[in-house]
Amino acid sequence: MSPQAVTVAYLASAVLFIVGIKGFAKPDTAKTGNALTILGMLIAVAVTGFVAFSATTEGLPFVAGTIAIGAVIGGLLARSLPMTAMPELVGLLNSFGGLAAVFVGISSYLAPGHVYATEAERNVHLVECWLGVAIGSLTFTGSVVAWAKLRGTLSGKPLLLPGRHLLNLALVGATIGLAWPFVGEASTDAGLTWILALTAITGVLGITLVLAIGGADMPVVISLLNSYSGWAGAMTGFVLQNDVLIVSGAIVGSSGIILTIVMCRGMNRSVLNVVFGGFGTEGGGPARKVEGEVRELDVAGVAAALSTAKEVVIVPGYGMAVARAQHPVKELVELVQAKGGRVRFAIHPVAGRLPGHMNVLLAEAGVPYDLVHEMETINADFPKTDVVLVIGANDIVNPAAVDDPNSAIAGMPVLHVWESALTVVFKRSLGAGYAGVDNALFLHERTRMLFGDAKKTADALVGALRSL
């Protein structure tokens, strides 16, 4: 292929990425968007294959075999895991992207035959390698830690090392500082040592950064790391002088940043506050103590309330995902609809462990997406709602965010479920949410608790409603 043909093919690939992601604006066009993105990827890979093996096809079977193995592993991972494990999977896949960037960076550094026209060109190339490896390594270890936290292998509690800010600062300093001797190093072997040291340092940085972040903030971390893997890809593009890498890396980077911003707005916190912690330590005075007695309601009582309700809103949270209660919840929706009630879902931007996590789970259960509403559109309707079912959600329905300026979640936009006529909270036990904040909603006079596993409770409710 002529260089012009390659450039045009890469351009087509980049355009397909952009058009494909644009398709995600609406559920109707998202599938086509995904197909276009896949097409873009296939073109990029095929063209690169042509370029790489234009001189000789020696080694092509190895490369083709590796791609085939990778594709099978990836496909199996994607198909075998349940939808509830989606956040972990995204974290895991992301770590692979970061690892690949590290390999490519090092490999590119070692690959001989670079003829630099000028000193500046060489320096720029080496800095690109350096940045690509650094970001890749950080993404890799950070994603692995996030994955382990989401799986529950590691505790979701933030691990706050003493002096961690200083430690992180030292690691960042080392990352930047070591770049000078590396760029100045003429011998590739000595340079390799530098670059491996860099991989280790940024790897540790990824671990210490993510360990200090609580499980509830993992969605932000995942999307931030996803963004990093995009930037790492773009850096690789600079290293390899490949435009399609630069364009796709930039798009991925932007999308990660945007999702991070969306989620931080959902919690009324800044990105820095999420990444560097300090959650709950600011603000004057202690948070208001929540005291009183909770009132319970049994399954039969909730079923009776649902059978006569005209307006029902369901607020799902991570607890629904954990209990895999989305299927009985879907049945519940159909039963209430059959009895003449209108059922809608209210989704908080940070419900679950990924942005849009709840939407995916509800879609899996077959809940039509036009029943699923965002917080802004449904929050004003709670005063007109007869029954609200809060299923495994806590902080996102905590009135303290509105009325207690000393609460750790003060100012975070929340769903005003307490304005409805009756709020039923499905909960395993009376613990605080991820933010460790007491919830006055549970003691509200119009709130009733329904203790137990969300799936079992929802199943029992379905049975009770059927027999009514």
Place this chain on the structure above:
Amino acid sequence: MTRCVMPRASYDPAVRTLTLGVPRERAPREKRVAIVPGVVAKLKELGFEVVVESGAGEAAGYGDDSYRDVGATIAAASDGPYREGGASAYGCDVVVKVMPFETDEIAKLREGATTISLLYPARNPELVKALAARGVTAIALDKIPRITRAQKMDVLSSMANLAGYRAVLEAAAAFQGFFGAQVTAAGTERPARILVIGAGVAGLAAIAAGRALGAEVRAFDVRAAAKEQVESLGGKFLTVELEESGEGAGGYAKSMSKEFIEAEMALFRAQAKEVDVIVTTALVPGAKAPILVGDDVVACLKPGSVVVDLAAEQGGNCSLTKPGEAVVPEGVTILGYTDLPSRMATTASRFFAGNVLALLSDMARGVAGGEAGFRVDLEDEVVRAATLTHGGQELPPPPPPEPSPPAPKKDAPTIAKKPEPKPESATGAIVFGILMAVAFTLVAFYAPDAFVQRFTVFILACFVGWQVVWAVAPALHTPLMSVTNAVSGIVLVGGLLQAAPGGSSLAVILGLCALLVATINVAGGFFVTDRMLGMFKKGGPR
């Protein structure tokens, strides 16, 4: 502020009570009683000795004994004039009645006493004069302002609620069919259709009662705020195609323009052809009720239809209404009953007594501890509005209350409660700007040509990505994340280049490793995205 702790009835200083008299209602067909045994104990707590005229509660189901049992005194039915020290219900410090005091009743009141009752001063100016002349403090329950604080004392609302309910039951009794749908072996009946005109308290109660009986209910009201309330009870809200708000002061509707009334009449004529029952509840304070169901509308009704006119006492909303009677012109039954609450005297009396108790409790606030009584605090908005005569004078009417805010008022508190987002810090933007400037300068002066070209592509791609991604629907954020995650695996292109022959063996091996993990990332990401997107479906028509 006028503070007047009422003098005690008995001059024995040991007894620290006031007397509260409950006379028998004199009006024909009036079965209610102003105070029921259930509130006597609470009145005692406020320091009142309750004196009930014998037989006062009989018609409402509260016999003399039931009052005696809770510690009230029964006074003989007294038709004679007031006598000092006589145990007459009229001779008490406070006299409570349902209906307005009649002239001969006023003569039996003692000077300085307080009366609490309905009074309708617009219709009964001579009674107000007589009460003032008698030196009585007259509190008119029908003049209690319709504000939130006074809701618990609002007799008009509690009685309207009963009247609206009863109106539908009377209509059902007069109607020759089922209200609810019937599917039987002998035949099928559609639900009866009820049109409720005026969705105030009575109208809303009528809607609820009609729905409960299984009828299909539509309602009309000139106030846009009523729409939500009608719909909340399962009624269908009718509108005319004209922009005009009928929101008037004090929760009543104001009079409307000629065009509006014409459109309204056309609507009623069209509705009359469809409905089986019309319940009218339109009242304009202090004026004759407007005619809404004229002869022409009645002519549109099917024979056997029923009109219940809740405005009968003020002339009626229907041109054919005879107040207090049921008439059947041309097969349409028109009920002009003026005693609907009285037909449910037991409950009506209990509600009425509850309202009076709330008023007295409110007026007892601020009276020194241990001291019996209440104060007529003319600074108090509620008391001032309801007090018509005081100290031998007629009081001028108070300024009218503010009209309630227009329709979307329910949303207002929600908006107000929205937490203030933390202001976005400008420092971040400034730091970012400086970094960008430095980077651009470095690139411009140091980097080689090829790099500058790539840098251009990079920056442009960032902006394109930014624009495209903001358009993504929030529900699709997880699929977006996984698709971008797949795209980030494009590093595999780099791995491919490195794995190509020609490099050192270490470089090739690293390239193959990169290729493997990056392919996992790409394939996994795309597959998972596809799986997720396959599940998103739109709800079909049910």
